[in-house]
Amino acid sequence: MPDKKNPIAWVNGIPTPSPAEFERRREQLFSTLPDKSAVVLLAAPELLRNGYDNTFAFRQNSDLLYLTGFPEPNTALVMTKKKGKRKFVLFVSRQDRHSEIWHGKRVGLENAVSVYGADRAFSITTLGGNLRRLLAGVEHVYFSGSPTPMSDPALQSKVEAVLKGLKLEARASVDSLVSEQRLVKSPAEIEIMRHSAAIAAAAHTSAMLSCKPGMRESDLKAVIEFVFTANGNTGPSYDTIVAAGANGLSLHHPAGLSTLDEGQLVLIDAGCELTGYASDITRTFPVNGRFSQAQREIYEVVLAAQEAAIAAVKPGATMGQLDEICSAALKDGLRKLGFKLAGEGKGAKRGLPLGEIFPHGLGHWLGLDVHDVGRDRIPSARGKAVDRPLIPGMVLTVEPGLYLSLTDERIPAHYRGIAIRIEDDVVVTDEGHFVLSADVVKSVEAIETLMAGRS
Ligand SMILES: [Mn+2]
The missing domain is CATH 3.90.230.10 (Creatinase/methionine aminopeptidase superfamily)
Incomplete structure (x- = not known):
């Protein structure tokens, strides 16, 4: 039986943070959030190295890595705290046979819940509509208001459009909040x-x-x-x-x-x-x-x-x-x-x-x-x-x-x-x-x- 409380999971002799450790980190972040608030974090972009399809090795956005361990690009994390109710949602890529022939297995929606501990997982292609619903009743959004080199610019504009539509401002950058915790x-x-x-x-x-x-x-x-x-x-x-x-x-x-x-x-x-x-x-x-x-x-x-x-x-x-x-x-x-x-x-x-x-x-x-x-x-x-x-x-x-x-x-x-x-x-x-x-x-x-x- 795997030890559910152990903060370290050993993978072929290498120590990695366990699901319990990631959950503890999210709980710590939740506890610093005011009521009626949300955190939105985006994956790093995939960067072309040369030509049109040859990319640099992907490295996840460190804040997203810290809170989830999720390894893939095209990912968004949304955490909401409303009336004390905490929700952790992941937007990820669907498993896709054609893409997987070239790039290997994707985590997919089911594993985002069962392995990565999300309360809900949605396809990243539904980010606009589902984010709008998740942010209903939210007054403080922690989100990098300006694009950073470490977040995907296409996802960034999608989130910005949703915030604009809801007349919500990224009041405080999530970076400083997570940075303090990571320190x-x-x-x-x-x-x-x-x-x-x-x-x-x-x-x-x-x-x-x-x-x-x-x-x-x-x-x-x-x-x-x-x-x-x-x-x-x-x-x-x-x-x-x-x-x-x-x-x-x-x-x-x-x-x-x-x-x-x-x-x-x-x-x-x-x-x-x-x-x-x-x-x-x-x-x-x-x-x-x-x-x-x-x-x-x-x-x-x-x-x-x-x-x-x-x-x-x-x-x-x-x-x-x-x-x-x-x-x-x-x-x-x-x-x-x-x-x-x-x-x-x-x-x-x-x-x-x-x-x-x-x-x-x-x-x-x-x-x-x-x-x-x-x-x-x-x-x-x-x-x-x-x-x-x-x-x-x-x-x-x-x-x-x-x-x-x-x-x-x-x-x-x-x-x-x-x-x-x-x-x-x-x-x-x-x-x-x-x-x-x-x-x-x-x-x-x-x-x-x-x-x-x-x-
Ligand atoms: Mn040094």
Whole structure:
């Protein structure tokens, strides 16, 4: 007998949210809705890649995925709350023999009810008329009033026409409502994210063990993505970044045909997407398995800053505070290496601003989207925007980096061209934090020891 209460269902060894978990999420959303209200959410569009019938792999709208797990395009979710009565309706594609010959089995109306838990399911072709009926007596509609890249434009105009006909305005965007809920992960979500990070960590370990001078960036990308696919048919959650040496100075350098040379570092920023949940890990290591003196010195500065920021992750801390801790550690380390930084002492104006060699933020929320939803700043009691305190269940990345230009004469010559980023996925717990991506090594000694064992 399947356990009806268990929030995780295992599918061939892969954890996925169970029907009970999706129901709990919808109940949580219902409980935040006022009476006489409705939520309308649309599937992502299918996007043509080239020609007239060759599409990109379909990825569901994250809010719809979060509330239903429903995998198909041409889908709409409607939730209504009237006089305390809650209703969850799905509009989906009918099963269709001709289309299924090409594209495989569709879920269909019956399974939308029996498997996905809808109270009612209708054909998506009836969206206009049935939505009008469902919205009778509704005063507040939560719907993205303006089209977003993540909702199907044809369905969007249909819903807009219905709202216009009923003289209903999308008063508040559903995005903010669901975003707030998505920001704090349930135990089931954290368990799935732990698996996602474990697969990504194994991929990074394999890349370190496979790396040899003379390989190309794309060879390491193949190693990384092989491990993703082989461990649960998961693809990358964003384009895999593999950057040889100074290629890493470009933050999102896609793996290309550049050679990984003796004496260079390689920066890999890669994560997978397991049943929708992203991991996002960066490691930087020497192509030949041994850091040079200069590489090691900069690496230790970045690592110390990353570890200081991670150590400070706990309920009540803010991203802004973590950022300050990290920046202070970077400045401290760089000064000891002889960098003349802007902002203090003699020659303060001519010094190098930290923002020029650490041009991105410390991190971001992580979840169904790799740059997940939820605001970093919230209004205070007095209405002023303040940094948001962390609470248990939030998941964030901590990813300082240093990118030392090849040509900037304010940088000591022996450090020029070095690009290093170190990134881990961290969940806020009652006690403090837990690092989801800890399975892949990151100290200089551990990396060198691991790589010394390459065959
Ligand atoms: Mn990241």
